Amino acid sequence: xxxxxxxxxxxxxxxxxxxxxxxxxxxxxxxxxxxxxxxxxxxxxxxxxxxxxxxxxxxxxxxxxxxxxxxxxxxxxxxxxxxxxxxxxxxxxxxxxxxxxxxxxx
Amino acid sequence: xxxxxxxxxxxxxxxxxxxxxxxxxxxxxxxxxxxxxxxxxxxxxxxxxxxxxxxxxxxxxxxxxxxxxxxxxxxxxxxxxxxxxxxxxxxxxxxxxxxxxxxxxxxxxxxxxxxxxxxxxxxxxxxxxxxxxxxxxxxxxxxxxxxxxxxxxxxxxxxxxxxxxxxxxxxxxxxxxxxxxxxxxxxxxxxxxxxxxxxxxxxxxxxxxxxxxxxxxxxxxxxxxxxxxxxxxxxxxxxxxxxxxxxxxxxxxxxxxxxxxxxxxxxxxxxxxxxxxxxxxxxxxxxxxxxxxxxxxxxxxxxxxxxxxxxxxxxxxxxxxxxxxxxxxxxxxxxxxxxxxxxxxxxxxxxxxxxxxxxxxxxxxxxxxxxxxxxxxxxxxxxxxxxxxxxxxxxxxxxxxxxxxxxxxxxxxxxxxxxxxxxxxxxxxxxxxxxxxxxxxxxxxxxxxxxxxxxxxxxxxxxxxxxxxxxxxxxxxxxxxxxxxxxxxxxxxxxxxxxxxxxxxxxxxxxxxxxxxxxxxxxxxxxxxxxxxxxxxxxxxxxxxxxxxxxxxxxxxxxxxxxxxxxxxxxxxxxxxxxxxxxxxxxxxxxxxxxxxxxxxxxxxxxxxxxxxxxxxxxxxxxxxxxxxxxxxxxxxxxxxxx
Numbered sequence: 001x002x003x004x005x006x007x008x009x010x011x012x013x014x015x016x017x018x019x020x021x022x023x024x025x026x027x028x029x030x031x032x033x034x035x036x037x038x039x040x041x042x043x044x045x046x047x048x049x050x051x052x053x054x055x056x057x058x059x060x061x062x063x064x065x066x067x068x069x070x071x072x073x074x075x076x077x078x079x080x081x082x083x084x085x086x087x088x089x090x091x092x093x094x095x096x097x098x099x100x101x102x103x104x105x106x
Numbered sequence: 107x108x109x110x111x112x113x114x115x116x117x118x119x120x121x122x123x124x125x126x127x128x129x130x131x132x133x134x135x136x137x138x139x140x141x142x143x144x145x146x147x148x149x150x151x152x153x154x155x156x157x158x159x160x161x162x163x164x165x166x167x168x169x170x171x172x173x174x175x176x177x178x179x180x181x182x183x184x185x186x187x188x189x190x191x192x193x194x195x196x197x198x199x200x201x202x203x204x205x206x207x208x209x210x211x212x213x214x215x216x217x218x219x220x221x222x223x224x225x226x227x228x229x230x231x232x233x234x235x236x237x238x239x240x241x242x243x244x245x246x247x248x249x250x251x252x253x254x255x256x257x258x259x260x261x262x263x264x265x266x267x268x269x270x271x272x273x274x275x276x277x278x279x280x281x282x283x284x285x286x287x288x289x290x291x292x293x294x295x296x297x298x299x300x301x302x303x304x305x306x307x308x309x310x311x312x313x314x315x316x317x318x319x320x321x322x323x324x325x326x327x328x329x330x331x332x333x334x335x336x337x338x339x340x341x342x343x344x345x346x347x348x349x350x351x352x353x354x355x356x357x358x359x360x361x362x363x364x365x366x367x368x369x370x371x372x373x374x375x376x377x378x379x380x381x382x383x384x385x386x387x388x389x390x391x392x393x394x395x396x397x398x399x400x401x402x403x404x405x406x407x408x409x410x411x412x413x414x415x416x417x418x419x420x421x422x423x424x425x426x427x428x429x430x431x432x433x434x435x436x437x438x439x440x441x442x443x444x445x446x447x448x449x450x451x452x453x454x455x456x457x458x459x460x461x462x463x464x465x466x467x468x469x470x471x472x473x474x475x476x477x478x479x480x481x482x483x484x485x486x487x488x489x490x491x492x493x494x495x496x497x498x499x500x501x502x503x504x505x506x507x508x509x510x511x512x513x514x515x516x517x518x519x520x521x522x523x524x525x526x527x528x529x530x531x532x533x534x535x536x537x538x539x540x541x542x543x544x545x546x547x548x549x550x551x552x553x554x555x556x557x558x559x560x561x562x563x564x565x566x567x568x569x570x571x572x573x574x575x576x577x578x579x580x581x582x583x584x585x586x587x588x589x590x591x592x593x594x595x596x597x598x599x600x601x602x603x604x605x606x607x608x609x610x611x612x613x614x615x616x617x618x619x620x621x622x623x624x625x626x627x628x629x630x631x632x633x634x635x636x637x638x639x640x641x642x643x644x645x646x647x648x649x650x651x652x653x654x655x656x657x658x659x660x661x662x663x664x665x666x667x668x669x670x671x672x673x674x675x676x677x678x679x680x681x682x683x684x685x686x687x688x689x690x691x692x693x694x695x696x697x698x699x700x701x702x703x704x705x706x707x708x709x710x711x712x713x714x715x716x717x718x719x720x721x722x723x724x725x726x727x728x729x730x731x732x733x734x735x736x737x738x739x740x741x742x743x744x745x746x747x748x749x
Contacts, residue, residue: 016684019677019680019681019684019685020681020684020685020688053176053179056176057176095265
């Protein structure tokens with residue numbers, strides 16, 4: 001039961017992070033926290049039921065997660081290089097002002 | 107037998123593998139890539155068709171081929187009339203769209219991505235309908251959602267496409283959660299993901315008298331939630347209109363013919379599973395089936411009224427799809443008999459599903475040709491296209507006759523069967539709404555037809571030279587038009603393929619009471635629509651252009667999107683408030699704490715750090731130390747309790 005509570009706490013921290021942060025890297029960390037919480041919950045419940053399958057899935061989930069993280073981090077680097085910031089609000093502002101200037105050009 | 111197993115596997119594995127080769131071939135030659143996709147789609151269609159004979163000659167029960175996947179879970183294919191019907195439809199439509207895309211998408215950027223996603227979608231969609239276990243089905247369920255998102259945002263430089271893609275993705279995910287919960291509960295109950303395992307489990311439990319019908323009713327409602335989101339039903343239907351930002355070929359394949367039918371497949375499949383125990387169907391009768399029927403008829407009428415008011419030609423087709431899927435849902439809602447067996451409604455719904463794929467797909471293909479020719483989706487800028495596009499005009503005429511359900515085309519039989527079964531199920535209020543919807547359906551197709559093809563050319567069109575769509579786009583449309591004509595008449599054949607015995611034959615559609623009511627309704631609405639939009643009778647138009655509660659409601663699509671907008675704004679405001687709260691409370695506090703901890707740890711270093719460029723570094727050190735202390739305390743507590 002402890003682990004259910006732990007993963008609930010991790011989930012809450014992740015959601016809190018998603019709600020309060022606009023820095024892409026922090027958002028990414030929050031998403032990872034949520035994913036880890038889900039995996040932890042899954043593997044612990046599986047092992048408490050005596051199902052070995054949970055551990056197989058854990059490996060699968062972690063390796064997928066790592067691959068996804070790699071892609072996301074690469075995207076983050078590209079985005080922050082392109083726009084000079086990793087603040088979501090600022091990037092949206094830049095995109096919107098760009099769209100408006102394109103509208104004016106037409 | 108061996109051939110059948112081979113086809114059953116390769117019909118979905120082939121497109122999935124072939125999709126990986128698209129980028130490689132695309133590097134060398136665009137033409138080779140296009141033909142490669144057509145060839146794969148054709149091979150898929152042949153494989154799908156090769157499944158038909160053995161299912162037809164069989165006894166209607168499912169054949170299952172499995173391999174070991176994950177220990178204790180086997181992946182497999184589930185061959186029964188329902189899955190083969192869907193497989194054939196998807197594979198056939200994929201071929202049509204692969205050919206059509208050659209003409210429609212000519213000269214676009216990023217076509218390699220487009221074809222890759224199309225093949226990935228074909229593989230996943232067939233995988234979804236042919237999967238033997240629910241986990242496998244759920245994976246493909248998500249994959250078609252992903253393809254839908256990526257294809258809607260195909261023109262990623264247009265902000266509207268990106269927004270539409272994200273909206274569709276999020277709205278369909280709501281249903282996915284419900285479906286996942288249903289799968290989880292079923293696994294908990296029967297300790298298996300496979301369909302035949304669940305069917306066996308239900309049968310055994312029913313025999314032993316231990317069937318937990320209450321929990322299975324909950325499962326049924328969760329499944330319904332998944333179907334509602336995926337099939338664009340009330341209250342989650344608004345995504346389908348946004349999805350029209352996709353290229354028209356994608357709209358035809360995903361958002362008219364196949365992906366939106368995944369919800370219908372899901373419900374049809376689960377009704378079959380629930381029918382393993384008549385007691386379960388009887389338990390579902392008081393709430394579940396009527397709920398489906400109500401959702402269906404309300405969506406039907408909401409979709410039809412919205413199709414009547416939108417000025418976007420694809421918007422009309424999108425809302426028409428919403429409305430027609432509402433008909434199918436109504437059919438599924440009327441599919442239980444009092445004896446706990448499956449009635450005509452089940453077949454009627456699937457029959458209508460296929461005829462809808464034909465006529466709505468035809469509508470999209472022609473609309474694509476028109477958009478291709480004149481470069482706008484706004485029907486107010488069209489008009490008088492009859493002269494410039496005579497073939498499209500003729501095909502569209504077939505489409506509107508079929509959509510409105512006039513005899514003897516496809517939808518006449520399929521819709522008639524749905525209405526008959528809903529009447530037989532005793533849903534009187536629902537039938538009245540369905541009749542009203544049929545009348546509105548006729549009005550909106552006549553309106554669309556008049557605005558696009560009749561009347562004078564608009565100023566927008568006079569400025570440009572309008573040409574008929576190229577042959578590569580017209581031929582697929584013509585094939586669909588031919589199917590619109592013959593599909594309804596093939597009803598006895600389809601019924602024998604599905605191993606369903608219908609209570610009335612083909613001629614029954616003409617002799618029963620529904621037919622005169624239907625015709626009596628069509629004449630006045632047709633006349634009103636014709637005079638308003640073709641003859642220049644101003645009354646209805648002025649009413650539609652004016653500002654009154656009805657037009658406002660319709661313009662806002664019954665305020666569903668406003669509601670969702672308010673919800674997401676609420677979350678945004680909450681998040682902003684939380685951020686302010688965080689800054690106010692924790693903003694200054696960790697600074698002080700960090701300094702204190704750093705000082706306690708190493709006064710000399712702390713002073714150096716203080717001079718450093720980043721004061722927040724101290725916070726991280728402090729947080730790390732704090733976390734370490736908490737872990738130590740937790741371990742001590744745990745050991746203490748353990749001892």
